Amino acid sequence: MTMIMTNSSRTSSSFTLPPPAPLLSGAGWGAFLLALIVVCAVAPALNLLVPVDSVLHLSDYAVALIGKIMCYAIVALAMDLIWGYTGILSLGHGLFFALGGYVMGMYLMRQIGRDGNYKSDLPDFMVFLDWKALPWHWALSDSFVATLLLIVLVPGLVALVFGFFAFRSRIKGVYFSIITQAMTFAAMLLFFRNETGFGGNNGFTDFKRILGLPIATPSMRMTLFVLTGLTLLGFFLMARWLIRSKFGRVLQAIRDAESRVMFSGYNPLPYKLTIWTLSAVMCGVAGALYVPQVGIINPSEMSTAASIEMAVWAAVGGRATLIGPVIGAFIVNGAKSWLTVTAPEFWLYFLGALFIAVTLYLPHGVVGLVKKIREGGAK
Amino acid sequence: MAALESGKNNTESGGRTAGFGRVMVPGEVDVSHGRILYLEDVSVSFDGFKAINKLSLDIAPGELRCIIGPNGAGKTTMMDIITGKTRPDEGKVFFGSTIDLLRYREAEIAQLGIGRKFQKPTVFEHLTVFENLELALKTHKGVRASMFFKLDSAQKDRLAEVLHTIHLADAVSRLSGNLSHGQKQWLEIGMLLMQDPKLLLLDEPVAGMTDEETARTAELFLTLKGKHSLMVVEHDMSFIRTISDIVTVLCDGSVLAQGTLDQVQADERVIEVYLGR
Numbered sequence: 001m002t003m004i005m006t007n008s009s010r011t012s013s014s015f016t017l018p019p020p021a022p023l024l025s026g027a028g029w030g031a032f033l034l035a036l037i038v039v040c041a042v043a044p045a046l047n048l049l050v051p052v053d054s055v056l057h058l059s060d061y062a063v064a065l066i067g068k069i070m071c072y073a074i075v076a077l078a079m080d081l082i083w084g085y086t087g088i089l090s091l092g093h094g095l096f097f098a099l100g101g102y103v104m105g106m107y108l109m110r111q112i113g114r115d116g117n118y119k120s121d122l123p124d125f126m127v128f129l130d131w132k133a134l135p136w137h138w139a140l141s142d143s144f145v146a147t148l149l150l151i152v153l154v155p156g157l158v159a160l161v162f163g164f165f166a167f168r169s170r171i172k173g174v175y176f177s178i179i180t181q182a183m184t185f186a187a188m189l190l191f192f193r194n195e196t197g198f199g200g201n202n203g204f205t206d207f208k209r210i211l212g213l214p215i216a217t218p219s220m221r222m223t224l225f226v227l228t229g230l231t232l233l234g235f236f237l238m239a240r241w242l243i244r245s246k247f248g249r250v251l252q253a254i255r256d257a258e259s260r261v262m263f264s265g266y267n268p269l270p271y272k273l274t275i276w277t278l279s280a281v282m283c284g285v286a287g288a289l290y291v292p293q294v295g296i297i298n299p300s301e302m303s304t305a306a307s308i309e310m311a312v313w314a315a316v317g318g319r320a321t322l323i324g325p326v327i328g329a330f331i332v333n334g335a336k337s338w339l340t341v342t343a344p345e346f347w348l349y350f351l352g353a354l355f356i357a358v359t360l361y362l363p364h365g366v367v368g369l370v371k372k373i374r375e376g377g378a379k
Numbered sequence: 380m381a382a383l384e385s386g387k388n389n390t391e392s393g394g395r396t397a398g399f400g401r402v403m404v405p406g407e408v409d410v411s412h413g414r415i416l417y418l419e420d421v422s423v424s425f426d427g428f429k430a431i432n433k434l435s436l437d438i439a440p441g442e443l444r445c446i447i448g449p450n451g452a453g454k455t456t457m458m459d460i461i462t463g464k465t466r467p468d469e470g471k472v473f474f475g476s477t478i479d480l481l482r483y484r485e486a487e488i489a490q491l492g493i494g495r496k497f498q499k500p501t502v503f504e505h506l507t508v509f510e511n512l513e514l515a516l517k518t519h520k521g522v523r524a525s526m527f528f529k530l531d532s533a534q535k536d537r538l539a540e541v542l543h544t545i546h547l548a549d550a551v552s553r554l555s556g557n558l559s560h561g562q563k564q565w566l567e568i569g570m571l572l573m574q575d576p577k578l579l580l581l582d583e584p585v586a587g588m589t590d591e592e593t594a595r596t597a598e599l600f601l602t603l604k605g606k607h608s609l610m611v612v613e614h615d616m617s618f619i620r621t622i623s624d625i626v627t628v629l630c631d632g633s634v635l636a637q638g639t640l641d642q643v644q645a646d647e648r649v650i651e652v653y654l655g656r
Contacts, residue, residue, distance in 0.1 A: 017530075017535055245528065246526070249506055255505075256503045260501045260503065262484075263486075270521065274522050
């Protein structure tokens with residue numbers, strides 16, 4: 001005993017442990033501030049103030065597209081927390097996205113008021129179905145405050161209950177992925193049915209107002225755009241803070257060697273449940289921001305392909321990097337909006353090829369590639 | 380048990396103050412009966428195969444016990460049972476004389492003070508050596524505690540001390556996935572030390588180590604003996620000769636022989652299971 005211990009206590013005083021990592025590096029804060037300025041000042045100015053015929057004008061189409069992609073980027077960030085860092089591949093994040101979207105959609109449907117085609121207090125599709133009153137689950141949909149709460153609570157509670165039973169039963173790996181996929185598919189079938197009161201396969205659309213203000217004006221579009229950008233940046237900082245805490249390291253430890261985590265005295269269940277539920281809530285918020293900007297929500301958001309695409313964004317950008325999946329969401333969806341216009345029939349082939357290529361040649365995604373090139377250049 | 384202690388003391392209560400019973404202190408392992416780990420008639424079978432068969436074994440506080448036995452003797456399964464990974468079909472497993480380990484799950488058993496090193500070195504490959512040790516540190520291990528966790532100076536000293544003990548002070552910021560096999564073994568042992576367990580279960584701790592590393596490991600284990608109780612499963616007989624007092628030989632899921640290494644090596648039955656008929 002004596003030899004080793006005295007030896008170590010003599011040297012330990014002169015020995016320094018590595019300091020904790022900063023929330024963002026200097027360059028990271030620079031990029032963060034730049035993004036903040038672009039979202040809050042540059043984009044609004046280029047869209048609203050610069051005349052339409054100027055080269056610098058940011059078109060309404062571009063604002064809508066970037067706003068939509070920022071919603072997807074929030075989803076990709078959520079995906080990175082649960083998949084990249086915790087090693088749990090969810091193919092059910094489309095459900096949480098849709099749940100947030102539907103909660104917002106119900107509020108927007110109520111905001112239409114009597115301006116619908118049938119001039120009724122009820123949403124058009126209910127009049128069409130010859131319903132006389134709102135179903136019970138629409139009870140709170142006229143309150144904006146309740147809507148904001150439900151955007152967080154509905155996906156959060158669904159994730160919490162589902163996650164509790166799945167993680168308690170120690171369902172892992174591909175089995176977990178399949179179950180989340182099945183759950184999402186079941187929900188899609190449920191939402192497709194007219195009698196469940198979610199507008200069937202048409203979903204909700206033809207929104208007119210939000211908080212009593214017209215929804216299709218340039219300033220409202222820009223407001224939603226800025227709000228989405230701020231949400232994305234806020235979630236990014238929160239994710240950074242979580243990942244560089246010991247909590248984040250326990251998540252990575254669960255991913256790499258879960259049994260070692262347990263034998264180190266940690267119960268993985270509350271850890272998995274926390275990050276899983278948080279990830280679902282982030283998706284719900286993204287969905288709620290998405291619906292007023294895109295103007296429609298329908299069950300196709302819960303399709304198998306939609307959830308798989310979310311995983312592709314994270315993989316393309318680079319898992320377990322936080323910034324990677326955000327970049328991945330922009331790359332893949334940018335390519336999608338371009339390809340679906342120029343060659344719509346090739347989009348799915350492109351997506352499949354992209355996933356295979358990334359898996360084979362870029363296991364660490366675009367961020368990994370950039371890192372590799374930089375390190376190569378440094379040598 | 381009373382008979383065991385009556386040699387030292389002739390009072391009916393075995394030397395303790397009579398009449399008041401004993402106070403159970405939460406978090407304290409009661410070793411007043413001279414046993415930190417106690418297995419009685421434990422059996423478990425997988426698909427009809429009896430991996431553990433009426434196994435009874437006990438370990439004294441501060442003891443360093445070596446376990447040997449041919450492949451399939453049930454050594455790893457026994458550790459699985461003690462650490463809560465496998466439920467036995469029958470039998471008793473007690474930590475001290477009051478804690479029934481069969482009522483707890485893996486993480487709780489680790490918190491009670493049983494540390495375990497796996498046969499294959501298992502460290503968190505994408506974390507640095509420092510982060511690996513910090514994770515293992517004995518502290519509150521709930522979600523909120525982890526989110527707001529900060530090392531205090533006593534914990535930093537402890538971490539530095541363990542880093543030196545396992546000879547990884549120079550590798551503190553390296554990813555543990557890049558360490559050599561022997562270094563990973565050491566890191567895992569270091570993680571056990573950070574947990575400050577009362578009982579350490581070590582499954583083939585020197586497998587894949589160089590002779591020098593093995594010698595250092597033996598030295599380390601001998602320093603731990605007395606302060607901690609250790610159960611070491613090994614195949615390396617010269618390593619066992621260096622560290623062992625009592626060796627238990629397992630075969631077909633139960634104890635075949637027990638004694639000093641020389642005694643068990645001279646035992647006819649042990650020679651038979653190792654060399655075959």
